[in-house]
Amino acid sequence: MRFFQILKYTKNNLALNKTRSFLTMLGIIIGVAAVIAIVSVGASAQDLLLAQVKAMGTNLIGILPGASDDQGLPSAVFGIEVTTLKYEDALEIRNLPDILAICAYVTGRGTVGYFNQTKELNYTGVMPEYPTVEDAAVATGRFIKQEDMDNMARVAVLGSKAASDLFGQDFPLEKQIKINQIVFKVVGVMAERGASGLQNQDEQVFIPLRTAQKIMLGIDHVAYIRAKVDKEANIEPAIGRVKEVLRFRHHIKDATKDDFSVRSTAQALDILGSITQALKMFLAAVAAISLIVGGIGIMNIMFVTVSERTREIGLRKAVGAKRRDILWQFLMESALMTSLGGVIGIILGVSISSAIALGVNSFGYEWKLIITPLSIFWAVFMAASVGLIFGLWPANRASLMSPMDALRKQ
Amino acid sequence: MLIKLANITKDYVDEGVPTTALRGVTLAVSAGEFVAIMGASGSGKSTLMHVIGFLDKKTTGQYFFDNENANEFDDANLAQIRNQKIGFVFQAYNLLARTSVLDNVLLPTIYTPHLDVKATAKKAREILAKLNLSHRVDYQPNQLSGGEQQRAAIARALINEPRLILADEPTGNLDSHSGQEVMEVLQDLNEEGHTIVMVTHEKYVAECARRIITLKDGQIISDQKVAERHLAKDGLIK
Ligand SMILES: Nc1ncnc2c1ncn2[C@@H]1O[C@H](COP(=O)(O)OP(=O)(O)OP(=O)(O)O)[C@@H](O)[C@H]1O
Ligand SMILES: [Mg+2]
Numbered sequence: 001m002r003f004f005q006i007l008k009y010t011k012n013n014l015a016l017n018k019t020r021s022f023l024t025m026l027g028i029i030i031g032v033a034a035v036i037a038i039v040s041v042g043a044s045a046q047d048l049l050l051a052q053v054k055a056m057g058t059n060l061i062g063i064l065p066g067a068s069d070d071q072g073l074p075s076a077v078f079g080i081e082v083t084t085l086k087y088e089d090a091l092e093i094r095n096l097p098d099i100l101a102i103c104a105y106v107t108g109r110g111t112v113g114y115f116n117q118t119k120e121l122n123y124t125g126v127m128p129e130y131p132t133v134e135d136a137a138v139a140t141g142r143f144i145k146q147e148d149m150d151n152m153a154r155v156a157v158l159g160s161k162a163a164s165d166l167f168g169q170d171f172p173l174e175k176q177i178k179i180n181q182i183v184f185k186v187v188g189v190m191a192e193r194g195a196s197g198l199q200n201q202d203e204q205v206f207i208p209l210r211t212a213q214k215i216m217l218g219i220d221h222v223a224y225i226r227a228k229v230d231k232e233a234n235i236e237p238a239i240g241r242v243k244e245v246l247r248f249r250h251h252i253k254d255a256t257k258d259d260f261s262v263r264s265t266a267q268a269l270d271i272l273g274s275i276t277q278a279l280k281m282f283l284a285a286v287a288a289i290s291l292i293v294g295g296i297g298i299m300n301i302m303f304v305t306v307s308e309r310t311r312e313i314g315l316r317k318a319v320g321a322k323r324r325d326i327l328w329q330f331l332m333e334s335a336l337m338t339s340l341g342g343v344i345g346i347i348l349g350v351s352i353s354s355a356i357a358l359g360v361n362s363f364g365y366e367w368k369l370i371i372t373p374l375s376i377f378w379a380v381f382m383a384a385s386v387g388l389i390f391g392l393w394p395a396n397r398a399s400l401m402s403p404m405d406a407l408r409k410q
Numbered sequence: 411m412l413i414k415l416a417n418i419t420k421d422y423v424d425e426g427v428p429t430t431a432l433r434g435v436t437l438a439v440s441a442g443e444f445v446a447i448m449g450a451s452g453s454g455k456s457t458l459m460h461v462i463g464f465l466d467k468k469t470t471g472q473y474f475f476d477n478e479n480a481n482e483f484d485d486a487n488l489a490q491i492r493n494q495k496i497g498f499v500f501q502a503y504n505l506l507a508r509t510s511v512l513d514n515v516l517l518p519t520i521y522t523p524h525l526d527v528k529a530t531a532k533k534a535r536e537i538l539a540k541l542n543l544s545h546r547v548d549y550q551p552n553q554l555s556g557g558e559q560q561r562a563a564i565a566r567a568l569i570n571e572p573r574l575i576l577a578d579e580p581t582g583n584l585d586s587h588s589g590q591e592v593m594e595v596l597q598d599l600n601e602e603g604h605t606i607v608m609v610t611h612e613k614y615v616a617e618c619a620r621r622i623i624t625l626k627d628g629q630i631i632s633d634q635k636v637a638e639r640h641l642a643k644d645g646l647i648k
Contacts, residue, residue, distance in 0.1 A: 016508045308507075316517070318498060320570075321521045402465065
């Protein structure tokens, strides 16, 4: 039998058994598409999270209240409020050598209103050096000053989106807004930054830290502190000095009893990297399950049709097919189905990943579409193997029977 | 000698009760013969045909095909014999479902090397015409009557012009007119030199052959020349 003839008969044979061919391909399509999409989402999510930590700025030191071992997560991540860090701690750290800027933070949520326009927004109490620490810029007006802190002034700087949401076409500077019924004066609007972390920075309302602590929240502690170091080489020594200062201020003699934790962005990246790596592994496991499901689908179809196919093989052998002819036919059938299914699966998987990317990007995140060639390779390789094995295995068995034994198969 | 069987036995041993279908069949058929096999239902006629046609393995005994010991054939030899030297008409037709009559007839030619595809298709149509199936060329088996399926199966057996034609009740489902036509075709083929072994229940069909072998319980109980041979083209009298 010539190659083209086999191909033609294979094509006809698949067309004759449309349902069977389609169901077999469906298993492959689902498996391949799911793997590609899931792995892509994992990779993109990891990229997004890491990119955002990097976007926070380099040469940053983060100080969180509460102890943590070096690799684990600070307790604040789990929503436990620890009150050990104070505004005065931040002021002391600012005086250390090599520290360029400092900012302590508190956050709250409230109803922000301008005339009859109200919005539920997050407000953040920050210090004057916030723009330096976070690489943020003021678009119009000014940022919070030290006097505002000292006077607990009720002034606010709006994120770009918060400004446009509240004011629309109106000019926001010097206007009065209400945050939880307390009147603030808008003194500045930030330049647009884009979404970062779980909060959109552009939707924030910034007010002086002291005002937030005393007037809005009635607390004495801060949520966390960030310090900017002049250059990367100075980060490690700076961390050491920050720890010393805090231990001194908090009367801690034993380093294992620290009530704070200090990390550099690089360390945070490491930790986040290992978290997202775990997430990726989990997603890979989900992907593997979809491959198995797809594989079982293929197996099912092959087994359901095995007696019909056995009779067909018996007949073909009876009229002169060699074992080799039979195996070729089934190999071609499986190969044609798996490659067609694989291609459709790849297209579908890439489409799903692209759709997700589009969807997430429409919320303002910089979600990169990442398709790993390795995932495509494995998905197609596994699906094709299942298709080939379960296509060829029954065929091989039937091809070893005598034609009558195969023809009699019920 | 085209076929030489010596003491052939056949046991079926699949699940269920083991059955002995052939108990020592010794038989010789020379090239050019036309043999009819008769016998009661279950006497082993189909089994014998399958063994002769290399569709089933014998259990014991010796089989020489064209003076060669069948034990020495490998898969490729057997495939080639089934493809080019033997045409088999199954009692149960065994046509490929969802496949046109024409493609069914052409099925053996897929496995024949060096065939002119166009000429073969033309030949298939000629054979179908001879069997009065020209109007059913593009039909699928499930759209055919029993007799039409039987004739399609016969056409498939003839496509490669095999030396030996094995037909298991080729007229079993035909009315007397179609039956007569099939017998005419077989007799013509025999005249052209093809060897034919045919199973039938009907005495008058058997008498179209030149020799009648009768089976009972897996053994040959009689083997006779046909004294007064019917010629199908003169009409068959029941
Ligand atoms: N696959 C099988 N497994 C077990 N026994 C079988 C099998 N095929 C046939 N037999 C048995 O072998 C014996 C001969 O069967 P065979 O089909 O050769 O009969 P036959 O003479 O062709 O009958 P009929 O005229 O009804 O076609 C029967 O008793 C049958 O039950
Ligand atoms: Mg029979």
